[in-house]
Amino acid sequence: MYVCSCHAVTEQRVREEIDRGAATPRQVARGCRAGTDCGSCVRRIQALLGQHGARPCPTPRLAARLGLAAAPGGPGDGTAEAA
Numbered sequence: 592m593y594v595c596s597c598h599a600v601t602e603q604r605v606r607e608e609i610d611r612g613a614a615t616p617r618q619v620a621r622g623c624r625a626g627t628d629c630g631s632c633v634r635r636i637q638a639l640l641g642q643h644g645a646r647p648c649p650t651p652r653l654a655a656r657l658g659l660a661a662a663p664g665g666p667g668d669g670t671a672e673a674a
């Protein structure tokens with residue numbers, strides 16, 4: 592089944608990238624270009640990453656907006672350590 596129709600990338604191909612160590616949508620895109628055109632497949636890629644225990648979002652702020660992690664400024668979002 593295709594995950595990314597813009598680049599004809601299948602779910603299997605995305606899983607291969609995850610198995611090779613991709614942990615973010617950007618890293619998946621680096622390997623197979625999925626998500627680099629219209630972007631409509633990125634949430635699906637994030638879901639596949641989440642199924643594999645990888646961090647599904649490139650930033651804590653985006654993760655919070657999608658309801659996948661702590662809110663920005665909250666515990667564990669990385670901003671408190673940087674301040």
Ligand code: FES
Pocket residue numbers: 594595596597598625626627628629630631632633
């Ligand atoms: S469907 Fe993946 S970039 Fe358009």
